[in-house]
Amino acid sequence: MVWLLSVLYLLCHGLALVLLPAHAQTLSFSFLIGAPVLAAAACLRRSVGSEAVVGWVALAVGMLLWAGGMAMNMYQEVGLGNADATPGISMLLYVLYGVPLTFAMAHPRHAPWFLSVIDGAMALLLGYLFFVYTFSFVTMTDASDAGVDSLRLMFDIENLFIAGFALLRYLASDDASRRGFFRALALFAWVYMAVAAYINHFGSDASYGGHADLLIDVPFLLLAAAAWRRMPLAPRQVSRRLALGVRVGSPLILAISLLVMSSLLVRAHPMLAVAGFAIATLGSGLRSVLMQVRSLEQQDRLDVLARVDGLTGVANRRQFDQVLQAEWGRARRSGQGMALLMVDIDHFKVFNDRYGHPLGDACLRAVAAALAGSATRATDAVARYGGEEFAVVLPAATREGVLALAENMRIAVEQLRLSSPVSVGQIGVTISIGVAWVDKVTTAAPSALVAATDAALYEAKRQGRNRVVEGQVAAVRAEDMDR
Template sequence: MPLLLVLLFLVCHGLVLALEPGPAGVGSFVFLVAAPLLAGAACLWRARRGRAVLDWYAIALSMLLWAGGMAFNLVDALGAGRADLTPRISLLLYVLYAVPLVFILARARHERPSISLIDAAMAALLGVLFFVHTAHFAARIDVDDSAMSNMRYMFDIQNLCIAVFALVRWLATDTVQRRGLFRVLALYAMAYLLVAGYINHFASQESFGAYSDLLIDLPFLLLAVLALRQTAHSSFVPSPRLSRMVQAGGPMILPLLLLVVGTLVVDHARPLAVTGFVVATLGFGLRSTLLQVALLERQAALDQLARKDALTGVANRRQFDTVLQAEWNRMRRSGAGLGLLLVDIDHFKAFNDAHGHPAGDRCLQAVAAGLQANVRRAGDCLARYGGEEFAVVVPDATLEDTVSLAETLRRAVETLVLPEGTITISIGASFLQCSALLDIDTLLAEADTALYAAKHAGRNRVAVRVAQVVHVDASALP
């Protein structure tokens, strides 16, 4: 269906050109304005039905700017009775048309709004500088024979840069949605490059209203068709190194282009050129700083996730091993006491079988929260040891401190009320001074033996092991 509509559009445009000959025909301008508007509408439709929403909106804005430039051409043609001149406002809009495209080609995915705002500011200034340079040539057309050629080459360079950047992003992007976006943009940009090159260099003597206007429709209609089609899944997988290089190098596009175009306009617009140099330098520096802050925050978050149990939010086994080793080394240097608690939820397998795994997960989360609320000393570390077992490292403690904490934890869990009923825990505690045990494995073995003793004695209790099993009556504690 989209292809039939494209053919109908071209046939209607051709009929208007045949029935309304002349360089200032209004009918052809209507189609030249309508083609980019249709492409923009297709991009808006795509933005509302997929990802990369900002990018599709940017392409739609680009189409609107181009259509605006052609609309001013129409108004000027109606007023002057000729269509071979491009008013200054149209030239500005044709230049600004490239700004949203360069913006999306330069930005990386998942960027912060502040970084995107910096990119947008640099892209807008780039458009202004490019317009100033192009307008400089346009103003000299009557006195300089090479001015028109230079202006055409400037637009060729603009279109070529967009096509090349889009092609590189298409080949290097590793996500399906963005690859689909850059595929559409690359095909459109290459078609636009060819058509604009032909119009500017081989049909430049023809005014609007000639049959070459049909060629101008083609890139926009192609964009509309591609935007309306669903992204085809491809088996092509880009090189991870290439993908990372393009992702990292993309942000350099805008500052480099600002520096290049700023250099071109330095002779006839020195203040703007200096502004371009300053914005390129500060923009890239500020962007890099914000990006570095974001990377550090993301690294910190990942580091935090690597040390936490995903279900319960307490430290995981890896973090437990790290803390225990550090406290063991510190204990050997200082001679302070080191306590260890192994906590096991009583009858957890039966609870899981009776109420289901979601209820079992909620039980683990409730127990973890209850334990964490009572592990209050700064140096103590609660961790999920595995399955339904938890562990608590108690540094700089006495035997009485360790057993007292264990009993506090037992009573805290016993008072928890779950929809499925109450639950209890058994705790095995081990304790040592510097010379009491030989290594960490022995400390863990003592705690595990104590935990077994607590379970064997009837569960919902604390058992302590100091060199040998010692059962402590918690009710006798002060």
């Protein structure tokens, strides 16, 4: 239906030219203004709820700027009756329509606000350079033939620039929403480039109101239809390296545009050209620095997630394994002893079944906090070993200090009281602790220490739970030495 309405729009435009030749120019201008306005409306509608909302809104702004340029042409030729003059303001709006499109291609997905501010500032400067360059050849009401020729060349470069980068962004998009946007933009840009090249170089002598005007409608109607109708996208594999490379490099589009425009202004406006070069360089550099800082912050957060248990906030099993191996190696080199504690929450399955998983999670968090609060040395490491089990690595510790700390942990947990909405009063919880200590490390792997701690924990539970039991590290076989 959308495509049928687009064809109907063209037919109505053509019939108006044939049936009402006396008013052909006025009617044709109305259709030429209406087509980009319809495209803008379709883009704004598509932006609602879309992840590519910035792109669709920018595209709508570009369409309205182009419609404004055509409206100025209409005012000049119909309102003032001067068909021979080319208003400079109209030419400027035709050029400026490409600035929002360039911004849309350069703006990355999910960009933070400060990057949007930098991109927006560079886009505004680009628009100002377009303004200065345009009015180097035209006036508000007229343009010389040489000026029009220079602007035609700039139009060709701008259109090719937009079409080429839009196609590249489409081919490299691995996100369905962004891919749909760049497909619509690439379709419009390539058709518009072809139509503009024909009109500017072969049909520029003809005034508005002829059948060539129907061609001008086509790219805008295609965009309106593509934006209004959510056409399905066939699955397509995109090289991850290509997608990342284009996504990271896309902000350079604005910087490149600024550099090109600044180079065109070197002779006529050298100071402005230098400012353009400087802002393009500084803006791109500042953007790169901020992106790198943001990337490092995200890396830090991921590093924390990789080392910390999400529920309890203590170290996870992976971090425990790394700490245990590192402290074991350090103890072996220094000749100091070390200890390991294995902690198990007593009857935790029964607790979970009776009071529910939310209170079970609260219990795990409370026990983890009590254990971490008791292990006051910076070198002590408390970790969630798995399920309701915890482990504590104690480097450079004495046997008496280890046993005293284990008992303090048991008492700290025994004193905990958890509130339950389904029971009267508060709920207590206890733990069993297995302890193993070595005064001298002689092997490369701490497997004997872990085995002794596991055996001590099993013995603590066998003896009735809520207690601390010390295990003995088994003798190490000769073939295990220095493994």
